[in-house]
Amino acid sequence: MKTERELGMNKRGLGDKGLVAFALRLALLLPFLSLFLPLSPALADVKIDITRGVVEPIPIAIPGFFGASANESQYGRDIAQVVSNDLVRSGLFSAVDPRSFVQEADSLLIQPRFADWRVLNAQALVVGKIEAQADGRLKVEFRLWDVFSEQQMTGLAYFTVPNNWRRVAHIVADAIYKRITGEDGYFDTRIVYISESGIATNRIKRLAIMDQDGENNRVLSDGRAMVLTPRFSPTMQQITYMAYYNNRPRVYLFNIDTGAQTVLGDFDHMTFAPRFSPDGNSVVFSLSEGGGSNIYTMDLRSHHIQQLTNGGSTTIFSAPCYSPDGQHITFESDRGGSQQIYVMSASGGNMQRISFGEGTYGTPVWSPRGDLIAFTKMHGGSFYIGVMRPDGSGERELVEAWHAEGPTWAPNGRVIMFFKESPSSHGSTPHLYSVDLTGNNERAIPTPTDASDPAWSPLLP
Amino acid sequence: MRYVPTVNDDNLKNGLTVSAGLHFAMFLFLFFGLPHLMPPLPEHHGPIPFDIVTIGDITNTRIGDDQEQKASAPAPAAQPKAQPAPPPPQEKAQPPAPKPPEVKPDQQAEALKAINKPMPQVKPAPPAPAVVAKPLPQPDMLASVLKNVAKMKPADAAPNADAKTTTNAPSQAGTGAGTATGPSLGSRLTITEEDALRRQIEQCWNPPVGARNAESLIVEVTIDVNQDRTVANAEIVDKSRYGSDPFFRAAADAAMRAVRSPKCSPLQLNPDKYDQWKHIDFTFDPRDML
Numbered sequence: 115m116k117t118e119r120e121l122g123m124n125k126r127g128l129g130d131k132g133l134v135a136f137a138l139r140l141a142l143l144l145p146f147l148s149l150f151l152p153l154s155p156a157l158a159d160v161k162i163d164i165t166r167g168v169v170e171p172i173p174i175a176i177p178g179f180f181g182a183s184a185n186e187s188q189y190g191r192d193i194a195q196v197v198s199n200d201l202v203r204s205g206l207f208s209a210v211d212p213r214s215f216v217q218e219a220d221s222l223l224i225q226p227r228f229a230d231w232r233v234l235n236a237q238a239l240v241v242g243k244i245e246a247q248a249d250g251r252l253k254v255e256f257r258l259w260d261v262f263s264e265q266q267m268t269g270l271a272y273f274t275v276p277n278n279w280r281r282v283a284h285i286v287a288d289a290i291y292k293r294i295t296g297e298d299g300y301f302d303t304r305i306v307y308i309s310e311s312g313i314a315t316n317r318i319k320r321l322a323i324m325d326q327d328g329e330n331n332r333v334l335s336d337g338r339a340m341v342l343t344p345r346f347s348p349t350m351q352q353i354t355y356m357a358y359y360n361n362r363p364r365v366y367l368f369n370i371d372t373g374a375q376t377v378l379g380d381f382d383h384m385t386f387a388p389r390f391s392p393d394g395n396s397v398v399f400s401l402s403e404g405g406g407s408n409i410y411t412m413d414l415r416s417h418h419i420q421q422l423t424n425g426g427s428t429t430i431f432s433a434p435c436y437s438p439d440g441q442h443i444t445f446e447s448d449r450g451g452s453q454q455i456y457v458m459s460a461s462g463g464n465m466q467r468i469s470f471g472e473g474t475y476g477t478p479v480w481s482p483r484g485d486l487i488a489f490t491k492m493h494g495g496s497f498y499i500g501v502m503r504p505d506g507s508g509e510r511e512l513v514e515a516w517h518a519e520g521p522t523w524a525p526n527g528r529v530i531m532f533f534k535e536s537p538s539s540h541g542s543t544p545h546l547y548s549v550d551l552t553g554n555n556e557r558a559i560p561t562p563t564d565a566s567d568p569a570w571s572p573l574l575p
Numbered sequence: 576m577r578y579v580p581t582v583n584d585d586n587l588k589n590g591l592t593v594s595a596g597l598h599f600a601m602f603l604f605l606f607f608g609l610p611h612l613m614p615p616l617p618e619h620h621g622p623i624p625f626d627i628v629t630i631g632d633i634t635n636t637r638i639g640d641d642q643e644q645k646a647s648a649p650a651p652a653a654q655p656k657a658q659p660a661p662p663p664p665q666e667k668a669q670p671p672a673p674k675p676p677e678v679k680p681d682q683q684a685e686a687l688k689a690i691n692k693p694m695p696q697v698k699p700a701p702p703a704p705a706v707v708a709k710p711l712p713q714p715d716m717l718a719s720v721l722k723n724v725a726k727m728k729p730a731d732a733a734p735n736a737d738a739k740t741t742t743n744a745p746s747q748a749g750t751g752a753g754t755a756t757g758p759s760l761g762s763r764l765t766i767t768e769e770d771a772l773r774r775q776i777e778q779c780w781n782p783p784v785g786a787r788n789a790e791s792l793i794v795e796v797t798i799d800v801n802q803d804r805t806v807a808n809a810e811i812v813d814k815s816r817y818g819s820d821p822f823f824r825a826a827a828d829a830a831m832r833a834v835r836s837p838k839c840s841p842l843q844l845n846p847d848k849y850d851q852w853k854h855i856d857f858t859f860d861p862r863d864m865l
Contacts, residue, residue: 295786296825
C-alpha cells in the first residue's frame with residue numbers, strides 16, 4: 115500500500131506553497147496540453163470560398179417621390195426619373211420596370227413591403243418625398259433601402275429652389291451610387307466640349323457646356339474664333355483651351371461664373387494642348403518651335419514659366435497631363451522615332467516610355483484615381499480608346515472606331531468620355547460617348563449639335 | 576565372368592556425353608523457354624466493369640478518419656453519437672434594429688431629423704417566398720473583359736479558382752480532423768454538396784469588380800440556416816472595417832445580398848445533414864475576377 119509520502123503528496127506538500135507551485139506548473143502546461151485537445155465543434159462549421167460571381171447591374175426600384183400636391187408630385191416623378199437615368203447610365207444598376215411596382219408612394223413612406231419588392235427582384239429601393247416649403251423652396255428627402263436585409267442604407271434631405279431640382283436629383287443619385295459602390299459618384303458634374311456646326315469647309319467650333327447627362331446645354335463662345343481642346347480646372351469653375359483669335363492660336367483661361375477670358379502668357383509661337391495642374395494653380399501646355407514642340411508650365415499666380423522638355427525644333431513633346439498627386443507628367447512624343455506615350459517627373463527629366471504596343475499612341479490622360487492612363491491609339495486604320503497602368507502594363511482597348519479621340523475621365527475614375535465619328539456621304543459627324551472601364555457600357559451623350567473634345571468637370575462644389 | 580566398367584570404356588564415355596548434353600539442353604529449355612516461331616495470339620481482355628457514381632458518394636472522408644475510427648472502435652462511447660432529431664427551425668426575429676441613417680456632411684444637405692428616426696421595427700420576415708419571379712438569365716457582359724484582365728495579371732498573382740477549390744477541400748476537411756465528437760462519415764457534407772452550394776451562391780454574388788483596391792475586399796460572412804434551408808441570420812465578420820471603410824462596406828453588402836438573395840433561397844443543401852450546415856462560413860474573394 116502506498117503511503118502519502120510515496121505519492122509525493124504528504125500533508126505538508128499540500129500546503130499553500132505546494133498548491134501555488136502546482137497551479138503554476140499547470141498554467142505552464144496548459145498551452146501545450148491544448149495542442150492535444152480535440153478541436154471545438156464550432157470550428158467544424160462548413161466553410162465555403164466564393165471566388166467567382168456574376169457581374170451584372172444591380173436591380174434598383176425608384177418609384178416617383180411622393181408629393182401631396184400635383185406640383186410636388188410632378189417634381190417627385192421628374193426627380194425619380196433623373197436619378198434612375200443617372201444610375202442606369204453608369205452600367206452598375208438596372209431599373210426595375212415602374213409598371214411592375216406593387217406599392218404606392220404614400221404607403222412606401224410608412225413602410226415598404228419588402229417581400230413584394232423581392233418578388234420583383236429589386237435589390238435596392240429608393241423612397242422619396244417632396245415638400246414645398248413656405249419660403250418657396252423644395253425639400254427633397256429620400257431613403258435607400260436594402261430590400262433583402264430590410265435595412266435602411268442611407269437617408270438624406272436637401273432644400274433647394276425649384277429650378278434646381280435637376281441638380282438635386284444628380285446629388286441624390288451620387289449619394290445612392292456612393293452608398294452602394296463605395297465610390298464617389300459623378301452625376302453632379304458638367305461637361306465642357308466643342309460644339310461643331312456648318313459644312314466641312316467652313317466648320318464653326320464653339321465652346322459649350324452641359325450637365326453630364328446632356329441637359330442644360332449652353333454655348334459659351336460666339337463662334338467667331340475656332341476653339342479647341344477645352345480642359346476643366348480641378349478646383350474651380352474655370353476652363354483652359356486653345357483658340358484662334360485673330361488667326362493667332364493661343365491658350366486662354368475662361369471663368370464660367372463670370373465669363374471673363376484671359377490669354378495665358380504672350381508667346382511668339384503657337385501654344386496649345388493646355389491642362390491644369392491638380393491643385394489648379396498652374397497650367398502645363400505645349401509651345402511650338404519650328405517643326406517640333408516642347409512642354410512648359412506657367413504658375414497662374416506668379417506667371418512664372420518653366421520649360422520641362424528640350425527637344426529643339428525637330429522633336430514633338432505634346433499633350434501633357436499631370437498625375438493626380440502632381441508628381442509626374444505623362445505626354446506624347448516622337449523622340450523615339452514614332453509617336454508614343456511617356457512619363458516624366460513634374461519638373462522634367464527621368465523620361466520613361468510606357469507604350470510599347472503596335473501602332474502609335476497619343477493624348478494620354480491620367481485617371482483621377484491615379485491607377486490608369488487613358489490614351490488614343492492608331493493602328494491598322496482604326497482608332498482605339500484604351501487604358502494602361504502608369505508603368506505601361508495592363509494595356510486594354512475599350513473602344514475601336516473609324517475615328518475616336520479625346521478621352522476624359524469622370525471624377526471617380528470609372529468612366530471615360532470621348533468623341534467618335536464615322537464616315538458618311540455628307541462628311542463625318544463627331545458625337546460624344548461614354549464608356550466604363552469594362553468597355554461594355556458604351557453610351558451616346560445627346561448634344562444639340564455635332565460635338566467633340568469633351569472635358570469632364572470635377573464634382574460641383 | 577563379371578563385367579567391370581573402366582574409364583576407358585567407349586560406351587561409358589558416349590553415355591556420359593549424351594547425358595551431359597541432354598542435361599544442358601534441359602537447362603537451356605528451362606532458362607529460355609520454347610522459341611516463338613508463331614506470332615502471339617491477341618489477348619482478349621474481358622470488359623472491366625465501372626460503377627458511375629457521383630463524387631459525393633465517396634469523397635467525404637476527412638483527414639484522420641482512420642485514426643478516429645480506430646481509436647473509437649474499442650470504446651463505443653467515444654464514437655460520435657447519433658445526432659438527435661434536428662431542432663425546429665429558428666423562428667427568432669432576424670433583422671436587427673435598423674441603424675440610424677448616415678447624414679452627408681454637406682452644406683447643401685440639411686440633415687432631416689425626422690428621417691433619422693429609425694423606422695418601426697419590421698416584423699420578422701418569413702422565409703423567402705417559395706414562388707419567386709425568376710429573372711431571365713443575363714449574359715455576362717463583362718466576362719470577356721475580365722478574362723483579358725486575368726490574362727494580363729502575372730501568373731503567380733493569384734491561384735486560380737479551381738486550384739483553390741481543390742486545396743480548400745483538404746484544409747476544410749482538416750478542420751474536422753480529430754474531433755472526437757465530430758459527425759459520422761455519412762453525415763458530413765460531401766465535396767459535391769459543397770460545390771453545389773458554392774455554385775448556387777456564385778450565381779447570386781455580384782462582386783465589386785472595378786472598385787478601387789478590389790483585391791483587398793475579401794469579405795467573410797457567417798450565416799445561420801433554418802431547417803427549411805433558408806437563411807435565418809447573416810453577419811459580417813469584420814464589423815469594424817464595415818463601419819470604417821466605405822469600399823469594404825459596399826463589398827460586404829454585396830456579399831450579404833448574395834446569401835440573402837431570393838434567387839439563392841432555399842440553399843442547395845442535403846436536408847438530412849442539417850446539423851452540418853446550420854452554421855456556414857462564407858469567404859467572398861474577388862481576386863480571381865479582377
